[in-house]
Amino acid sequence: MDYAAVDYFFIYFSVFITSQAFCLNILWNTRGLRSQLKDSVPVTGLCPQAGPYGVQDSLRRGFSSVKNELLPSHPLELSEKNFQLNQDKMNFNTLRNIQGLHAPLKLQMEYRAARQIQRLPFLPSSNLALDTLRGTDDTIGFEDILNDPVLSEVMGDPHIMTEYKLGVL
Amino acid sequence: RRIMATVSVCKYYPGGFSFDNCKRNALLEADISKLGFSSPAARKTGTTICGVVYKDGVVLGADTRATEGMIVADKNCSKIHYISPNIYCCGAGTAADTEMTTQIISSNLELHSLSTGRLPRVATANRMLKQMLFRYQGYIGAALVLGGVDCNGPHLYSIYPHGSTDKLPYVTMGSGSLAAMAVFEDRYRPNMEEEEAKRLVRDAIAAGIFNDLGSGSNIDLCVITKGKVDYLRPHDVANKKGVRTGSYRYKHGTTGVLTKTVTPLNLEVVEESVQTMDTS
Numbered sequence: 001m002d003y004a005a006v007d008y009f010f011i012y013f014s015v016f017i018t019s020q021a022f023c024l025n026i027l028w029n030t031r032g033l034r035s036q037l038k039d040s041v042p043v044t045g046l047c048p049q050a051g052p053y054g055v056q057d058s059l060r061r062g063f064s065s066v067k068n069e070l071l072p073s074h075p076l077e078l079s080e081k082n083f084q085l086n087q088d089k090m091n092f093n094t095l096r097n098i099q100g101l102h103a104p105l106k107l108q109m110e111y112r113a114a115r116q117i118q119r120l121p122f123l124p125s126s127n128l129a130l131d132t133l134r135g136t137d138d139t140i141g142f143e144d145i146l147n148d149p150v151l152s153e154v155m156g157d158p159h160i161m162t163e164y165k166l167g168v169l
Numbered sequence: 170r171r172i173m174a175t176v177s178v179c180k181y182y183p184g185g186f187s188f189d190n191c192k193r194n195a196l197l198e199a200d201i202s203k204l205g206f207s208s209p210a211a212r213k214t215g216t217t218i219c220g221v222v223y224k225d226g227v228v229l230g231a232d233t234r235a236t237e238g239m240i241v242a243d244k245n246c247s248k249i250h251y252i253s254p255n256i257y258c259c260g261a262g263t264a265a266d267t268e269m270t271t272q273i274i275s276s277n278l279e280l281h282s283l284s285t286g287r288l289p290r291v292a293t294a295n296r297m298l299k300q301m302l303f304r305y306q307g308y309i310g311a312a313l314v315l316g317g318v319d320c321n322g323p324h325l326y327s328i329y330p331h332g333s334t335d336k337l338p339y340v341t342m343g344s345g346s347l348a349a350m351a352v353f354e355d356r357y358r359p360n361m362e363e364e365e366a367k368r369l370v371r372d373a374i375a376a377g378i379f380n381d382l383g384s385g386s387n388i389d390l391c392v393i394t395k396g397k398v399d400y401l402r403p404h405d406v407a408n409k410k411g412v413r414t415g416s417y418r419y420k421h422g423t424t425g426v427l428t429k430t431v432t433p434l435n436l437e438v439v440e441e442s443v444q445t446m447d448t449s
Binding site for chain 1 (some may be wrong): 182183184185186187188189191192193196219223242269273276280281283284301303306308
């Protein structure tokens, strides 16, 4: 989450400085789904292929090979993983074009604040404030019906997770 | 260290589709086809669905057969799904996909109409559906005919699995769409009366049923007007299951009885106990 915000700021400041703001924003806005898949494949997102126990998860991710680590297991996997991020980027972009730089900056600050409202590290949070800001508190999608993290069968060890969060691991 | 033996820190997964088994499935698919078997096919609704706009509203029609490969999985399935009190949607393609998509959109539209305080519009449902289907790039195999009456009059849309939509006065979808479209192209005229529109849709679906293997059984109609919805299921039983003319049952006394011995079994009641069921 953090690197996306930094990414955003970097792009905008560099654009502002070179004063080609208008052209570059149009380019960003018209990029379709396909181009986003090509340029921004986060290779680090797919490897290492470690599962919950720290070793290769053959059952879910297949045998370990270079091809396996570079390519997603389904064409939609990357686009779905980054969907919320990409939606936010597009919305902030449009907002910036309409209202100026201050609008997305203020909203990003609010998002960061809302994202910090969490429960203990091993408990799932409802993210109500974040949902309200995004406007998804009155919509239902597949992320609410399928694989609801509240109903997940595995849970991280509370001690390990709190230690990790507090940095004493 | 003890971390190696325990579960490492669990990342938070936001839910939704999980692509964990895709690689395994691809490998299995390749292996199974080498052995000569085939993996189970998804249940499709190989279908004829159509809709027509008439003077006061919209008439939607659908057949009722669901197929699983070459077998009829459901002889009387309902393909006209409820979206909102004034909007209904027929679905062709993978049965589960149409079912879940229409249910999700129906819930979203209900929440939206509660938040706006107004009756939902067909254009809203259309936009929600097309944005969802485009997001999944056609992997959700749902071809839909969306029709309803709102404050701006009657509207009819057809929505394809990849997310493109058309707003037209008459549409057909599914494997029997060509047969149904032939009937529409011949007899459609603007501003029909209700009876004529119902007859036209019924004939279009019948053409699909009789000329396409993927469609069959009965014809369902849904007539939507301002303030009233007539869900006619079934409107027309085009394919009645045949009645057996003869019976293979043997009459009493066909087999001659030679001897007859009766042995009563004397059972004693040893113990009787009552166990109450925990119904709390």
